[in-house]
Amino acid sequence: MCLAIPARIIAVNDRMGTIDMEGARREVSLLLLEDANVGDYVIVHAGFAIHKIDEREAMESLKVLREMASLVDPKSEDGLFS
Secondary structure: OOOOEEEEEEEEEOOEEEEEEOOEEEEEEOOOOOOOOOOOEEEEEOOEEEEEEOHHHHHHHHHHHHHHHHHHOHHHHOOOOO
C-alpha cells in the first residue's frame, strides 16, 4: 500500500525540491507542479510532489496519520516519518 504524505518544501533547485516531513528530509521531483515554492505544503507520492495543499490541511492530515500509526505501534507517534 502506498500513501501520499503531506510535506513542506524547504528548498528548490530547478525542478527538484527538498521536503521536510517532520524532520525527515527527502528530494522530490516538482515536475508535476507549475508553481511550487519554498514554504509550500505539498502531497508527495512515489518521489513526486503531486498537489499543493494549505498548511491547515497538511497539519490535519499529519494528525490523522500519527493517530493511525499509534494504533499499529504506540511508540511511532514521535517518529512517524524518520
